[in-house]
Amino acid sequence: MSNLSDNEFLTSLRTVLGDELVLTGDRVPEKAISDASQTGRNLPQVYVRPRSVKDISETLKICNVYRRPVVVQGGMTGLSGGANPQKGDVAISMELIAGVEDIDTAAGTMTVLSGTVLEQAQKEAERAGFLLPIDLGARGSCHIGGNLATNAGGIRVITHGMARDNVLGLEVVLADGTVISSLNHMLKNNTGYDLKQLFIGSEGTLGIITRAVVKLKPLPSVQATALCGLNSYDNVVSLLRHAKRSLSGLSAFEVMWEPFFRFSRQGEGHNFFEVDYSFTVIVEQSGESTDLEAFLESMFEEGLISDALIAQSEMQREAFWKVREGRALRALTDRLSFDISLPIRVLDVYVQEVSATLVTAFPGVHISVFGHVADNNIHLYVSTGNDDPSTKERVTTIVYERVRQHRGSISAEHGIGLLKRDYLSYSRNADELELMRLIKKTLDPNQILNPGKVI
Amino acid sequence: MSNLSDNEFLTSLRTVLGDELVLTGDRVPEKAISDASQTGRNLPQVYVRPRSVKDISETLKICNVYRRPVVVQGGMTGLSGGANPQKGDVAISMELIAGVEDIDTAAGTMTVLSGTVLEQAQKEAERAGFLLPIDLGARGSCHIGGNLATNAGGIRVITHGMARDNVLGLEVVLADGTVISSLNHMLKNNTGYDLKQLFIGSEGTLGIITRAVVKLKPLPSVQATALCGLNSYDNVVSLLRHAKRSLSGLSAFEVMWEPFFRFSRQGEGHNFFEVDYSFTVIVEQSGESTDLEAFLESMFEEGLISDALIAQSEMQREAFWKVREGRALRALTDRLSFDISLPIRVLDVYVQEVSATLVTAFPGVHISVFGHVADNNIHLYVSTGNDDPSTKERVTTIVYERVRQHRGSISAEHGIGLLKRDYLSYSRNADELELMRLIKKTLDPNQILNPGKVI
Structure with a gap:
């Protein structure tokens, strides 16, 4: 890579985006260096801040011509190094491609730009009387585009599925700058291949997600949360089976093994129960009404739970969840x-x-x-x-x-990102990996999109 | 296509499969000629009945070498001509690749061969205490592999989503005979590209689905069904919104416009109501208990429904559904x-x-x-x-x-099949179609898989 082509390349980017949006050296912000895994820590060669989908398209066209590797950066809350720059990478920040564009209250859909912080999208949905089903601990920083690129999970998967399950349509920029607008709004649409599925969960290796149409759900009017102590894993599995059958609107079932619960509750300065049980479970119900207390009483009578607390206030509910978030483990x-x-x-x-x-x-x-x-x-x-x-x-x-x-x-x-790439074969076989490589090669023939990640 | 290569090709197939499984001319069964759309009606050049996934792999290898177009045939209940043979096609019947291989009652999953008739898979799930969420009118004939290849919908989409949403893993044979085993059993598995999504809904143009791991759900213990008369579409939309919020386990919401309802109920010899309303809606609730009657009373009080009947027997429930099936329209x-x-x-x-x-x-x-x-x-x-x-x-x-x-x-x-192919551009744009063609070309470079269908 000669200095001449470096200069040409930078000049091309600056011509399209303007000087102030193409940063190098110590003008690159600290947050661009690593995601929440805090591994890698390379400075990208260039850091660009496109303001529009067109900017992203132009940036990719140039990177593709000059064969420069590109990494997309959202909220940098990933845990697998997927958004970490490698040496020589062009890091594309999505933070200016942000905002909720439309909420269709009749259909229950939201059209949103991918640099939108998840919590902001959740709040706009709430103001319109809806629940945005995608939710995870990093909601205050993560971008919805990153949630889709990694097919994020979180605590609402039990009710609403993974990120993938809540997407109706996508707009994606391909490696050569082509903008594929597949912004379907229909719940059912069997017209040819479901292209969006390729990009969801591909961690920026097949294209850059720029817009999405996501499903919204009715906002529950009641939420009830309990902390339950159980003596065996068999009891945990039985409690789950009963809860799935009998509790309408079961919205969380989070299990803490004893060492986790003890360490975390001590860190938060709580006791909750007189003893630490082998398993402590948060059971949450969201909907129009709650019968959680009666349910837990029947589970107590059946001998499945040994003790239980139902949150009497939002503060107590948050106390349960803070233990589950396990902040003490940061020590x-x-x-x-x-x-x-x-x-x-x-x-x-x-x-x-x-x-x-x-x-x-x-x-x-x-x-x-x-x-x-x-x-x-x-x-x-x-x-x-x-x-x-x-x-x-x-x-x-x-x-x-x-x-x-x-x-x-x-x-x-x-996701896989960088940190788990070498272990991918533990969960996928050689034929699957070969097919993934074939798809990667087809969509990104010059291997510029997040090279070295995932596969 | 010379007679010599024809003979060589047939000899190769017969060597691998045996004479009795490779049929031509008047030995080809009538059902191979057209799906339920009853369009096209071409005799396939060859009709093969593989007994195993290995047979399918060998068949595709030979077809790929000889560049022979292949169409996969399941229960032939499709309505878009997707399984109709074109002149010169090798039709591959899936009917011998059948059977439920495993039901994991702890995980709630079923592993099933794709030639299994849907109703048989449903019954085996029920015997194990589960509901197989995929369901449609053609359940007695359609194959589960066809349901996945077309991403079938049906009456349970409101609760359980499309066929796609109920698949955890797939086994697929590619155009060159490679068997891709992606038989994931996990609800959450973010290890690289979600390859199964490519094949679900691709109508046999990218690979042949041979096995699947599908999700099972708890079997509801109560089912309540009502037929409701409404005076306006606004009332239909309001009733739906209330039902989604308040009726736990809403399992069907089927709307009949007045001309459909009148024509169909007359055909079945029923009156049901004293007048025909602008809209007649079947509302069904499935779960552990029912509050459908109380719900409908409140909807009546709000003026959203004008009349309602709750089925008092399985026979009455079936009478409601028969009107919805609209058999009279066959006239x-x-x-x-x-x-x-x-x-x-x-x-x-x-x-x-x-x-x-x-x-x-x-x-x-x-x-x-x-x-x-x-x-x-x-x-x-x-x-x-x-x-x-x-x-x-x-x-x-x-x-x-x-x-x-x-x-x-x-x-x-x-799906698109043959009948809607020329209208695909009404719902998908030129860039989407181009990307579909690129994927098709990559996975099936010799264009042997269901050529001329979908795209």
Whole structure:
């Protein structure tokens, strides 16, 4: 890459976007260096801030001609390094491509630009009397475009599915700058291939999502939240089965294994129960009315739950959720976090097996587990007190090897990005990977879109 | 295509499959000639009946080498000609690739071969205590593989989404015979591109679906069904909004416009109400308990419904549904049927506009309309008394032109197949079509998979 072509390339970008939107060197903001995984930490060669979809199209045209690698950056809240720049990357910031363009109250749809912060879109939906079903902890910073590019999960998957399930239409810019407008508003539309599915969850490797039409749902008028103590994993699975059958509007079922709950509640300064149960579960119901208390009483009588608290105020509800968010775990600065999916019946077997192996390999290791058990998904935090690369690799291999044996997924909702790329074959076979590469090559023949990520 | 290569090709197929599974001429069964649209009616050049996925893989390898076009045939219940053979086609019957292989009661999943008749899969799910959420009128004949290849809709979309939304994993044979096993069992699995989405709804043009892992749901213990008379479309939309908010387990909301209801109920010999209302709606609730009667009373008090009957027996429930199935319409042998999607607020405006235009063009025309209004989807039947091709084309253009103006879809749930291919551009733009063609070319470079269909 000669200086001459560098200069030509930068001049082309500046001609199209204007000087103030094409930044290099120490004008590149700190946040562009790494996502929430805080790995990698490379400065992109160029940082551009397009103001429109047309700007993005022009930027990609130039990058494609000059064969410059491109990484798209939203709220930088990812945990897999998918938005981290590699050396030489052009980082495209989506923050100026923001705003809710339309809410159709009759159809229950929202058209939104992809740089919109999720919480802002949620609030605009609420003002119009609707719930935006996509929700996750990073809502105050993450962009809705990033949620779609990674097919984000979160706490509402139990009711509304993954991000993918809430998208009706997309607008995408391809590697050569072509803008594909597939902004369908229909719930049912079987007219040819469902192109949007290719881009959702592809982490910026096939195209840049610029606009979306998402589904809205009725805003629930009542919300009831309980914290329940249980003595066995069998009881957790039975409680879930009963809740799915009997609780209309079950909107969360979050399970905390004992070490996670104890560590986190101590960090928040709460006791909640007189003892710590093997499993503590947040059960939440959202809808027109609630029968959560009667439901929990019947579960108590059946011996499935040992104790339960129903939140009596919004403050108490938030206290339950703060323990589940596990902020105390941040004190373990060397912790590795994992996001895995396994059949529900083996989730706890898996936790026990991995814990035993890790304790043997790393005496004194801290292992915390919580999860969206209804969605087959748990998150593990492992802290050995030692953050050298070889320890990290040994821990990661132990965690993923057992996932492979149980035919699970090494990424339930966080995506592959950079950090899990080398482990992708643990969850997808060689033929699948080959087909992914073929699709990548077809849509991005010059390999400029987020190269080295995912596959 | 010389006789020599014909002979070589047939010999290759017979060597792999055995003589009795490779049929030509008058040994080809009548059902292979056309789907339920009864259009086309070509004899395939060869009709093969593979017994295994390996047989399908070998068949495709040979067809790919000899460049022979292939059409996959399931239950032949499609309405768009997607499974109709073109001259020279090799028709692959899926009927021997049948059976439910596994039901995982803990996870709530079923692994099923794609030639399985839908109703059989539904019954096996029920025996295990589950509901298979995919359901449509043709359940007794259609294959589950065909339901997935066309992304079928039906009456349960309001609760469980389209066929696509109920698939966790797929096994697919590609044009060159490669078997892609993407039999994921996880609800959440963000490991690379979601390849199955490409094949679902692609109508056999990108690969042959051979196995699937589908989601199962709890079997409802109570079902309540009502027939409601309403005086305006505004009332229909209001009733739907209330039902979605207040009726937990709303499992059907089927709207019949007056001419459809009258024609169909007369055919079945029923009156139901003393007058025929502008709109008659079937409201069904499925779950653990029912409050449908109280709900309808409150809707009556609000003036949204003018009359209602709640089914007092399974026989009465079936009587409601038989009217909705509209068997009387079969008497109109020249009828054209359409399956369109439009924003819910314009559905009735559209019906009025199209009816006015059709009545002007064809005095005495019969127009019947019913639909899954909650899913934005209506079906129109038009009978002019004249079935010459130019009349059909004029009617079709009138119906679709208005869909285009309202930015709707010319196929909500029936797919494109052969019959709607030339109208695809009414609902998808040139860039989308170009991207579809690129994907088609990549996955099927010799264009052997259902050529001439969809795009």
